[in-house]
Amino acid sequence: MIKVENLNKVFKTKTKEVIGLKEVSLDIKKGEIFGIVGYSGAGKSTLIRCLNILERPTSGHIYIDDVDLLSLSSKELREARQSIGMIFQGFYLVASKTVFDNVAFALKAAGVKSVHKRKERVTELLDLVGLADKANEYPAQLSGGQRQRVSIARALANNPKVLLCDEATSALDPTTTKSILALLKRINREFGITIVLITHEMEVVKEICHRCAVMQDGEIVEEGQTYDMFAEPENELTKKFIQTVLDFELPQKLLSECEGVILRLQFRGGIASDAVVSDMLQAFSVRGNILHGKVEYIGDAPLGIFIFELVGEEEEVNKAIAYLEERVFVEVIQDARH
Numbered sequence: 001m002i003k004v005e006n007l008n009k010v011f012k013t014k015t016k017e018v019i020g021l022k023e024v025s026l027d028i029k030k031g032e033i034f035g036i037v038g039y040s041g042a043g044k045s046t047l048i049r050c051l052n053i054l055e056r057p058t059s060g061h062i063y064i065d066d067v068d069l070l071s072l073s074s075k076e077l078r079e080a081r082q083s084i085g086m087i088f089q090g091f092y093l094v095a096s097k098t099v100f101d102n103v104a105f106a107l108k109a110a111g112v113k114s115v116h117k118r119k120e121r122v123t124e125l126l127d128l129v130g131l132a133d134k135a136n137e138y139p140a141q142l143s144g145g146q147r148q149r150v151s152i153a154r155a156l157a158n159n160p161k162v163l164l165c166d167e168a169t170s171a172l173d174p175t176t177t178k179s180i181l182a183l184l185k186r187i188n189r190e191f192g193i194t195i196v197l198i199t200h201e202m203e204v205v206k207e208i209c210h211r212c213a214v215m216q217d218g219e220i221v222e223e224g225q226t227y228d229m230f231a232e233p234e235n236e237l238t239k240k241f242i243q244t245v246l247d248f249e250l251p252q253k254l255l256s257e258c259e260g261v262i263l264r265l266q267f268r269g270g271i272a273s274d275a276v277v278s279d280m281l282q283a284f285s286v287r288g289n290i291l292h293g294k295v296e297y298i299g300d301a302p303l304g305i306f307i308f309e310l311v312g313e314e315e316e317v318n319k320a321i322a323y324l325e326e327r328v329f330v331e332v333i334q335d336a337r338h
């Protein structure tokens with residue numbers, strides 16, 4: 001659906017050249033929610049702005065449904081953009097227009113001349129985003145979450161195939177963020193709209209993205225199914241992002257009192273975690289203490305995480321670790337034996 005091939009963007013300033021994107025390639029499937037995550041300056045905004053040619057890449061290709069966006073004339077590009085909606089962190093609503101008129105404006109701009117048709121569509125959209133009762137209010141009278149709902153209604157006005165979300169929830173509190181993400185999920189499910197979102201919050205990716213990519217210094221450093229990225233991240237930066245969601249802070253006092261090996265065990269959904277641990281405890285002469293444990297849901301799929309201390313003779317402990325490593329993901333986080 002969206003194919004990005006070897007995209008490069010170099011910003012030329014008076015004194016230097018800044019690399020915005022470096023050989024970025026992506027293949028985003030129809031109906032997918034795809035997340036792009038990275039720290040500030042990683043190139044996320046540049047990439048998402050390139051997807052509707054708000055920013056012209058220096059080289060490379062962008063295809064949406066096999067149409068090469070960079071080969072289009074200005075008129076053709078304007079038409080192609082009708083099928084790409086976009087929402088932003090700052091909402092960009094027109095302060096002097098009512099909620100109704102902010103949404104109707106997108107229809108007018110797209111050439112919908114009939115007042116009746118515009119009214120019908122705006123009413124439908126405001127219903128969809130839960131703002132039917134706010135049609136005559138002005139942006140200043142709305143909360144941040146409500147403003148983002150208006151901008152979602154506006155972005156969907158002309159039935160786009162793709163919705164680009166540029167840090168759409170970064171200015172919102174956690175509860176409002178959840179409600180906006182739930183709305184995006186619903187839009188994706190009910191209308192099959194492909195959603196590409198950029199964010200610096202892994203929590204957002206965990207909540208709604210089917211697949212995601214991690215960016216650093218203009219490059220994609222890792223890409224995959226969101227669940228796999230959480231369960232078995234490979235890149236160091238991905239691991240850091242994952243930790244922001246899955247990390248357990250154990251009290252320093254507890255760590256210093258532990259005499260054995262502290263392991264972090266990760267169980268993919270479907271594996272009976274307690275059975276693996278109790279079988280291990282029966283098979284080897286070791287003692288085990290669970291220090292922490294919980295099940296995180298990545299989308300709807302469970303990922304179990306336990307912090308576990310193993311105490312015993314060195315050889316038995318090593319055998320027990322090897323036994324666990326054959327069955328689940330194991331990370332040694334402290335070894336007080338050495």
Ligand SMILES: Nc1ncnc2c1ncn2[C@@H]1O[C@H](COP(=O)(O)OP(=O)(O)OP(=O)(O)O)[C@@H](O)[C@H]1O
Pocket residue numbers: 011012013018019020038039040041042043044045046047200
């Ligand atoms: N118009 C510009 N002129 C010069 N350099 C730019 C321009 N826009 C972006 N850059 C540079 O390109 C790199 C990528 O920036 P970009 O805004 O895409 O990152 P980002 O991941 O979106 O960060 P943030 O989350 O802070 O917006 C940065 O080094 C940035 O300074």
